[in-house]
Amino acid sequence: MRAPLSGWTRAFPAIVLAFGVARADAALAVAFGPREKAQVVIVGAGLTGLTTAYELRKAGIDVLLLEAAPRAGGRIQTVTFADGVHVEAHMEEYWERSPAYALLKELKVPLLDDVAHSSVRIGGKIYPYQGEGDRDTYLGGIFSETEREAFLRWNAKVWGLHERLVAAHGGGKALTDPELMELSKLSFAEFVRRDGLPEKVSEWIRVTLEPEMAIEWDAVSALDGIDEMRLFLDTPEAFGEKNYHVKGGNSGFIRALMAKVGPERVVTQAQVTAIEHGAEGVLVRYLHQGARYREVRARAVVVTVPLYHLRRIQFLPPLSNDKRKAIETTRFGAYVKVHIRIGAEAATLWEPAGETLLTLLSDSPAGSIYDATDFQKHGAAADRYLTLLVHARFAHEMLGMSADGMREHAIRSLDALFPGAGAHVRLVELFVYPTAVAYWPLELGRSRFDGLAAELRRPEGAVWIGGDTTENSHSEGSVQAALRMSKEIVARKAALSKPLPGRAAAPR
Ligand SMILES: Cc1cc2nc3c(=O)[nH]c(=O)nc-3n(C[C@H](O)[C@H](O)[C@H](O)COP(=O)(O)OP(=O)(O)OC[C@H]3O[C@@H](n4cnc5c(N)ncnc54)[C@H](O)[C@@H]3O)c2cc1C
Structure with a gap:
């Protein structure tokens, strides 16, 4: 689909005719410099930034994305070797219940599907995957009958807890259910140990979970572990969630989003360094192409950079103490x-x-x-x-x-x-x-479901912060954050169309 006409290109039909819409905008940006105003500025053009932009564009809101790298995509990047074989530099697969999967379907990105489980190596022995998705064949290839029954009992308990967690946490709220809160004080390793499972079953749980989280199971709370474990559990729908790969590589997802958002709305090599925010809106300062500081005014800003990059951006006035604490303890x-x-x-x-x-x-x-x-x-x-x-x-x-x-x-x-x-x-x-x-380190009393995480997700005036690092550890979190933030911004759409102040008056 062709990008809708922007104000620039409407004003310069000859250039549009000569170059096409996206290239015309790019040509105009070269001629007149990058834009200085937008209704919403989005910092970072990874999956979160592009999904937020896509959702806001659907609601008719004008966006500008500022991306530090020379390319869009962030931790989604397919790379090709000299012989034509491509591999994923970062993320691999999307899970069936993730909103990222629904988005891929909406964008009609071609997908390849795969079963939830894999071969596993436990105690030095490899157990080959078997069963083509059939639970009992798979489990029978690894466990004895007693181990299988113990696993299924544990599975039923964890699935029940997971369902309660989803109900209690709906819309990103902090938890208040005392039993679930208790589980945020216990490590996931200890939670599994307390059930006295056979060694091979508890090892299967560990070996399945740790690669997903990129951290040891005793470093996170039982609650966070239960949330991650969902992907592999036997549920009323299926034995684990199917996972999907983008045919031709994950960069196809980024290209599909870019085509919807319009490449002319993404400024690359734009390293955001400071965000001033107040009742009148925001002023976003960025270093362009490593050489020149530029400024953009907007009614709102959505910051989608991972929390470790967020520490390098100044906020004026500073973010609330709780938000800072949430960032520092992730x-x-x-x-x-x-x-x-x-x-x-x-x-x-x-x-x-x-x-x-x-x-x-x-x-x-x-x-x-x-x-x-x-x-x-x-x-x-x-x-x-x-x-x-x-x-x-x-x-x-x-x-x-x-x-x-x-x-x-x-x-x-x-x-x-x-x-x-x-x-x-x-x-x-x-x-x-x-x-x-x-x-979210247990040793610092953190869980992805705690009050600090909820505070980070709460907008501060015209500033929204969100991405996988504010929700969970995957692309699922990116799309969840994007959907939540764009919904909240669309609800304030009327306020976004008020004219922005001119160049001289920085909103403070
Ligand atoms: C090795 C690896 C494997 C993974 N495997 C999977 C998997 O199989 N399945 C899954 O679901 N998830 C996986 N993930 C996680 C997944 O990649 C991320 O959840 C997702 O891509 C994050 O998208 P994002 O937009 O939130 O953040 P990012 O992709 O990090 O995007 C943030 C963007 O902000 C930009 N930026 C940073 N600072 C600034 C600044 N100051 N100014 C302007 N721009 C800035 C960055 O350049 C970047 O482009 C994996 C991650 C890694 C690293």
């Missing part, structure tokens, strides 16, 4: 992502008897292993690409290493799982994330 789990091109002749190592063991949650220094070539044609030399998503303590072990050290460590880790694989490795690429996704 922590981040680590990932290292290693893409390995490996000769196709090695595939028998992870495809014994012709059935693949991947995706494998390995609970080893190799982390979770995906076959990126599972979803696409193999490379020119029919090489395969394995992705190691190394999480939590295993990622921390790697963070201090040089790139050479990380490569050697990753190859050794793969070889330890599939002996002989290391000799077939042809190429390694690394993406390192010391602050990959948010968690």
